[in-house]
Amino acid sequence: MKRHLLALAFSFALFACGSDASRTTDLGQPPDASFFIPGPDAGPPSCPEAWKACSEAFTYPAGNETSVELRGDFRADGWMSGVAMVKLGNQWTAKVNVPYNKQVQYKFFTNGTTWTIDPAQPTITDASSSINNVRAPVQCAAPLCEEPGAVAAGVYDWRDAVIYFVFVDRFFDGNSANNCDVSGVSSSMVNYMGGDWAGLKKKIDDGYFADLGVNTLWVTVPADNTDEKGKGAGQDNHSYSAFHGYWPKNLDPKNPEGCFGSAADLKALIASAHGKGIKVLFDYAMVHVHKSAEIVSKNPSWFWPQYDGTRNCICGQGCDWNADGKRCWFTDYLPHWDYTNTAARAYSVQNVIDWVTEYGIDGLRLDAIKHVDDRWLTDLRARLTSGVVAEQSPQQRFYLVGETFSYTQSDLKYYVDPSSKLDGQFDFPERLALIKSVLMRKSDMSDLATFLDQNDEAYGANAVMSPFAGNHDLGRVIHMAEDTPLWDEWSNEDKSRSWSNQPTQPTAVSAYERLANAYAVLFTNRGAPLLYYGDEVGLAGAGDPDNRRMMPWSGLSTNQTFLRDRVSALLKIRAAHPATRRGKRTTMSASADTWLYKLSATGDELYVAINRSNTAATVNGLPSGSYSELLTNTAAAGGAGVLIPARQARVFVAK
Numbered sequence: 026m027k028r029h030l031l032a033l034a035f036s037f038a039l040f041a042c043g044s045d046a047s048r049t050t051d052l053g054q055p056p057d058a059s060f061f062i063p064g065p066d067a068g069p070p071s072c073p074e075a076w077k078a079c080s081e082a083f084t085y086p087a088g089n090e091t092s093v094e095l096r097g098d099f100r101a102d103g104w105m106s107g108v109a110m111v112k113l114g115n116q117w118t119a120k121v122n123v124p125y126n127k128q129v130q131y132k133f134f135t136n137g138t139t140w141t142i143d144p145a146q147p148t149i150t151d152a153s154s155s156i157n158n159v160r161a162p163v164q165c166a167a168p169l170c171e172e173p174g175a176v177a178a179g180v181y182d183w184r185d186a187v188i189y190f191v192f193v194d195r196f197f198d199g200n201s202a203n204n205c206d207v208s209g210v211s212s213s214m215v216n217y218m219g220g221d222w223a224g225l226k227k228k229i230d231d232g233y234f235a236d237l238g239v240n241t242l243w244v245t246v247p248a249d250n251t252d253e254k255g256k257g258a259g260q261d262n263h264s265y266s267a268f269h270g271y272w273p274k275n276l277d278p279k280n281p282e283g284c285f286g287s288a289a290d291l292k293a294l295i296a297s298a299h300g301k302g303i304k305v306l307f308d309y310a311m312v313h314v315h316k317s318a319e320i321v322s323k324n325p326s327w328f329w330p331q332y333d334g335t336r337n338c339i340c341g342q343g344c345d346w347n348a349d350g351k352r353c354w355f356t357d358y359l360p361h362w363d364y365t366n367t368a369a370r371a372y373s374v375q376n377v378i379d380w381v382t383e384y385g386i387d388g389l390r391l392d393a394i395k396h397v398d399d400r401w402l403t404d405l406r407a408r409l410t411s412g413v414v415a416e417q418s419p420q421q422r423f424y425l426v427g428e429t430f431s432y433t434q435s436d437l438k439y440y441v442d443p444s445s446k447l448d449g450q451f452d453f454p455e456r457l458a459l460i461k462s463v464l465m466r467k468s469d470m471s472d473l474a475t476f477l478d479q480n481d482e483a484y485g486a487n488a489v490m491s492p493f494a495g496n497h498d499l500g501r502v503i504h505m506a507e508d509t510p511l512w513d514e515w516s517n518e519d520k521s522r523s524w525s526n527q528p529t530q531p532t533a534v535s536a537y538e539r540l541a542n543a544y545a546v547l548f549t550n551r552g553a554p555l556l557y558y559g560d561e562v563g564l565a566g567a568g569d570p571d572n573r574r575m576m577p578w579s580g581l582s583t584n585q586t587f588l589r590d591r592v593s594a595l596l597k598i599r600a601a602h603p604a605t606r607r608g609k610r611t612t613m614s615a616s617a618d619t620w621l622y623k624l625s626a627t628g629d630e631l632y633v634a635i636n637r638s639n640t641a642a643t644v645n646g647l648p649s650g651s652y653s654e655l656l657t658n659t660a661a662a663g664g665a666g667v668l669i670p671a672r673q674a675r676v677f678v679a680k
Contacts, residue, residue, distance in 0.1 A: 072170035073609040073625040077125030079165035085110060085117040085143055090135045093117040097131025097157070099124065101173065101486040107134050125168045129160040170627050173486040174607065179419040183388075183448065183489040184607045186304060186424070186553035187596055189239040191225055192497060193285050194268040196558060196576050199223030205284035207266035210254050212524070215265040215570050222286040226294040234303060237561060237589070238596025241304040241553070243390050246270030247281045247291055247380075251315040258356050263524065265570070269497075270308065271392065272315040272359065276376050278383040288383075295384055304387040306424065307380060311373055312396045313359040320372075321360050327369035328360040329353075350396050364398035374404045381413055381423075388424030394440055394447070395429045402446050424448050426491050426553075430498070432457050434483050441484045449490040451555060455480055456493055460514045463543045463637055464494075464506040467514065470637060471615035473546070474622070481551060481610070493555035494543050501572050503563035506539035507531050511567075519568035530565045530582065535639070537563050537584040538672035541591040542635055545674035548595040549605040549624060549633045561592045591656070598655050598676055604629040613646030619669065621646045631655075632677040636669035644669050652677040 083095050094107030099121055110117040110133075123129045130149060133141050142148060142158050149159040176182045198204070198219035205217040225244070228234065234242070250267035251274045257263050270282065281288055298305050314321060321328060329338065329352040336343035337357075344353035354361050364370040377389070394402065409423050427447045429437050437450045455477070462473035484490055495502030500519025504511040511528055512518045522528060531537070540563055547554045559566075559576055562585040566572040581589070599605045604624035613621045618638035624631055632652075636642045649664035655676040661667055669675055 072168070072627050074125070075609045076170050076172055076627070077168040078122035078171045079125055079163045079168055080120055081123045081160065081163060082118060082120045083110075083131065083160075085133050086145070087112055087115050087117055090117070092136055094134040094137075095119045095121065095131060096134050097129055099129045099131065101482060103131075122169055122171060123160065123163060126162045126164050128162050130157040131160065132157050172607065172627065173482075174489070176422065177419070181304075181387075181421055182607075183422060183424050183553055184551060186241040186489075187239050187548075187599065188241045188243050188306070188426075188491060188553055188555045189234060189237075190243045190497065190555060190557050191245065192220070192558050192573055193222065193225060193245045193270075194218055194220040195573050196220040197224030197228055197578070199225070199227045200286060200290075203284060203286050205252075205266075207252065207254050209264060210266050211263035214574070215263065215268070217266055217268045217284050218575050220575075221284070222290040222294045226290070226297050229294070229297045229301060229303065232301075235301060237593050238600060239556065240302060240600075241306065241387075242298060243306045243308060243555070244294075246273065246308045246310050246392075247278075247285065247384075248273040248310070249275035249277070249280055249282050250284075251317050253315070253317060253358075255315075255358050256356065261520075267315075269573070271310050273310055274315045274318045276314070276318075276320070278376075278380045292384060295386065299385075304424075305384075306388040306390050306426070307384070307386050308390045308392060309377060309380070310392045311362065311377070311401065312393050313355060313361050316358045316360055318360075324369070324372075327363060327366055327372070329363045331357065331360070351398055362397065362401075364401040370398070370401050370404060373401065374408055377405055378408055378412065381409070387421075388426065391425060391427045391447070393430070394427035394450075395431075395436070399446075402440065406445050422448070424489070424553075426450060426489075429453075434480070438484050441488050441490075443485075443487050443489075449484065449488050449553070451496070452480075452490045452492045452552065455490075457514055459492070459494060459543055459546060460502070460505055463546060463635070464502070464539050465510050465514055466637060469615075469617040470620040470635065471617065474612045474615045474620055477550065477610070478612070490552045491555045492547050492550070492552045493557070494540070494547065495557045495560045495572075496555070497557060497573060498569060499572065500568045501528075501564055501566035502543075502557075502560055503531055503536055503540055503565060504528055504567075506536040506543070506563075508533060508535055516568065519572075522567035523569065523571045527567055527571050528565050530585075531563065532582070532584070534584050534587070535672060537588040539637065541588055541595075542637055542672060542674050544592055544595055545633065545635055545676075548592075548599045549676065550610060551607055556592070561589045562586075563588050594656055595676075602629050602631055602678075604631055614644060618642055619644045630679070634667060634669050634675045634677070636671065636673055639671050641668055641670050643667070647677060651680045653680055 085093050093110040095110055096107040097103045108119050108121050110119040135141055146158045148156050150156055194217055199221055200223040203221055204219045207216055210216050250270055250272045254264045257265055279288055281291055295305050331354055338344040338353045340346045340353040340355055352361055414420050414423055425447045427440055427450045429450055432453050434454050440447045458473050458476040461468040462470055499516040500512050562581055566574050604626040608624040608626040611623045613623055619636050619642050621634045621644050632647055634644045643666035645666045647663035647667050652661045654661050661677055
């Protein structure tokens with residue numbers, strides 16, 4: 026057994042930053058580096074222009090075709106997924122909703138094999154030199170309002186989720202009787218520290234997450250892990266315990282990780298969360314098991330061999346992380362599942378279903394998804410849809426979010442398809458753009474605006490991606506926000522300080538204000554944003570394992586309290602305003618240091634201003650009218666520039 030920290034609860038007083046004078050409007054002009062898009066006077070919010078649609082009929086002359094599909098840019102996936110046309114007399118016809126007042130290009134896909142156009146209708150040559158039919162812009166008297174990604178009534182909309190990653194062992198010790206100790210590890214920081222499901226339940230019951238504004242918990246892998254120590258992956262020669270949960274030994278859901286508590290404790294945690302309207306995601310490690318797992322000795326053919334006759338297939342050593350990524354072992358004690366083996370795949374998928382049904386959870390975080398055979402994922406989605414979801418009334422969307430550690434959009438998109446694969450992934454490309462622009466000041470704020478404009482639809486209209494700033498594999502994000510960042514936007518060199526010369530808690534307010542600005546962007550844009558435990562107070566730490574320190578429950582600095590309260594304020598704004606979760610974003614002005622954007626949803630509209638500069642800046646683009654500023658609870662006037670204090674964000678809603 027080992028010692029643990031005594032946890033104390035803390036209060037939640039809302040903290041406003043900046044003097045009254047800094048909140049007044051100003052008649053200054055936009056800086057030379059900015060671009061400015063004039064906007065109309067603020068009026069009552071209505072359906073965003075981009076969501077308006079008109080119902081239009083399309084026809085194709087009937088011949089000997091057996092089937093005809095209408096395809097085109099009338100919707101996001103319209104070129105890939107067609108609308109079946111019906112044969113009526115001497116023509117095929119279909120009625121679809123087309124964007125209001127926008128030209129539509131389309132084509133016909135006949136007999137499931139052939140692209141064709143109707144020569145009797147207008148045509149256009151597109152950018153790739155293809156000839157398409159074209160429909161002139163349509164303005165209907167009573168346009169429909171089609172919100173992209175909208176879900177059926179009574180179904181939980183995962184765009185409303187705010188995910189908090191609870192690293193169970195490092196969160197709160199609610200029952201010292203289940204504390205564990207693994208002898209021979211390199212340091213106490215890689216041993217168990219006592220956090221458990223009872224401790225997490227206590228924080229749920231105490232209202233910590235409700236006060237913060239979090240409504241979804243991602244809980245570390247609950248499966249029983251090895252009691253052995255293990256060397257770190259790659260060049261890390263330190264010995265670790267399995268406190269993180271990624272070395273599963275026993276996959277039986279009725280016998281979860283004893284260092285975190287009992288099955289009854291885990292069920293009590295979930296019941297408490299659900300009682301407060303909080304969803305629960307389990308982390309699931311499906312790439313490998315620990316070599317001591319009985320399933321390895323009983324079914325050796327279910328795992329790729331470490332030695333294939335010519336090489337030692339350890340990732341990054343004898344085998345390549347990418348070319349051999351679906352079979353190479355992460356380390357020599359983690360046998361990699363062979364999901365090309367039908368029996369192995371069926372066993373693993375059934376094990377997931379068993380965990381889901383045993384505990385009644387709402388979704389899964391799938392670890393390192395690119396390292397498993399695609400059929401595992403499609404089989405899992407099919408089983409969830411035909412079994413778990415089909416038994417619900419109304420049927421709910423079971424959320425699958427994956428981890429593909431890549432900064433290339435196409436790598437992530439490959440696995441995103443809510444009907445057959447993932448609902449979304451943790452958005453590493455967005456994180457990179459956010460860190461570079463808001464925290465490290467390497468890219469302009471206008472660059473971030475441009476990136477997010479194309480990123481919004483990069484994964485499909487129905488995808489629910491999870492944007493984030495920090496996670497458990499990267500050096501703590503607060504250090505990227507310091508006046509002189511400790512490592513770069515890729516977190517290079519964060520591991521160099523994991524075991525010695527570990528960073529201390531930053532003392533300058535500037536780092537906390539910059540991180541608050543990053544959260545202002547994350548929490549007022551689409552997706553299900555992720556908050557890594559401790560980042561709400563700017564917890565210090567280098568790379569793994571130093572980025573997994575015990576959660577501080579007392580002794581917070583004024584700066585940490587400011588950050589936590591700003592997170593809470595932003596999340597309360599997000600909860601109150603659908604436009605922040607699913608609205609259409611329009612940039613009103615952007616420059617090197619500032620960004621003002623409008624968020625519009627049906628019946629809801631607000632404006633967000635970000636100033637990353639170390640001095641106050643006048644931001645233009647807020648339409649004429651009277652506004653309430655929601656973070657400081659002050660009045661503001663549009664039409665002229667608004668003065669935003671140094672390293673601050675402001676959120677305006679029309680009175």
